[in-house]
Amino acid sequence: MIYSIHPACALYPDMLEGEFYELLTSMQTHGFDSRFPVIVHGGMILDGRHREKAARAAGVEAVYHEWSPETEGDDPASFIARANCRRSLTPSQRAMVAQKLAAMLKGDKAVERAAKVVGVSPRAVYQAQAVQKASPEIAEQVRAGKTTVSAAARKVKSPPPPPPDEDQVIEDQTGRVVPESLEQLFCDGRLSHLCTKLTQAESDAKDLAVQKIGVRLNLQAIHAEILSAKRLVANAAPFAVCPYPHVPNQKCKACDDHGWLTELAWKAVPTEIKGAAK
Numbered sequence: 491m492i493y494s495i496h497p498a499c500a501l502y503p504d505m506l507e508g509e510f511y512e513l514l515t516s517m518q519t520h521g522f523d524s525r526f527p528v529i530v531h532g533g534m535i536l537d538g539r540h541r542e543k544a545a546r547a548a549g550v551e552a553v554y555h556e557w558s559p560e561t562e563g564d565d566p567a568s569f570i571a572r573a574n575c576r577r578s579l580t581p582s583q584r585a586m587v588a589q590k591l592a593a594m595l596k597g598d599k600a601v602e603r604a605a606k607v608v609g610v611s612p613r614a615v616y617q618a619q620a621v622q623k624a625s626p627e628i629a630e631q632v633r634a635g636k637t638t639v640s641a642a643a644r645k646v647k648s649p650p651p652p653p654p655d656e657d658q659v660i661e662d663q664t665g666r667v668v669p670e671s672l673e674q675l676f677c678d679g680r681l682s683h684l685c686t687k688l689t690q691a692e693s694d695a696k697d698l699a700v701q702k703i704g705v706r707l708n709l710q711a712i713h714a715e716i717l718s719a720k721r722l723v724a725n726a727a728p729f730a731v732c733p734y735p736h737v738p739n740q741k742c743k744a745c746d747d748h749g750w751l752t753e754l755a756w757k758a759v760p761t762e763i764k765g766a767a768k
């Protein structure tokens with residue numbers, strides 16, 4: 491069966507030539523790695539188009555797996571976005587992806603939903619839309635990682651994004667409004683993606699143990715270590731906007747003037763300060 495590429499999958503840039511060559515060489519040597527099947531749905535490829543292409547080129551049989559909402563979650567577009575998170579796209583490249591995804595999504599708040607799926611701020615998606623509309627060439631440069639979406643937006647002199655209404659405002663975990671300068675940081679999904687990868691590593695270890703490849707793998711100890719690694723990652727993520735007043739020439743002791751706190755640091759903030767800034 492010949493599969494076509496799902497439109498949401500085609501939003502993501504092609505793999506670099508060198509990366510594809512590496513994939514191809516590995517397939518010629520080791521065959522198709524069945525742990526990473528090509529995910530298909532309705533006759534279309536959702537994930538693994540490069541693996542499928544490499545398999546064809548190497549003359550090996552690709553392994554296919556039918557997407558299902560039970561095991562892969564919610565909807566094909568979100569699944570594709572998550573699958574592509576493992577590829578190291580910059581926030582600007584992801585904003586360009588979200589801009590196209592927003593055009594495909596139906597219903598209200600398409601930009602906000604697309605921004606959430608891809609892990610960027612809605613503002614970045616509005617900028618991406620403006621750049622795409624004003625200059626497809628500059629949009630291509632952002633896609634290729636040659637410039638940032640905010641620099642490109644300034645270049646095309648786009649009108650400023652619509653005034654922030656309630657939908658567009660980013661809030662931290664405590665419900666405070668995140669200032670514009672910190673939006674990208676609060677929306678960046680890479681730390682939570684790292685947590686997903688750690689979960690995946692644990693399940694890979696279990697697979698190897700089941701296959702008797704790692705009979706001596708101490709799964710209990712691995713579980714404990716991965717759990718602690720996940721906590722370390724979670725504790726590095728921005729949790730709340732710093733509630734302390736910032737005075738010029740005086741470094742904020744809570745946030746070192748970064749403007750934000752981790753969950754642990756937030757927990758140490760006295761209740762009267764927490765309440766005051768809200």
Ligand SMILES: [Zn+2]
Pocket residue numbers: 732733734736742743744745746747748749750
């Ligand atoms: Zn501070």
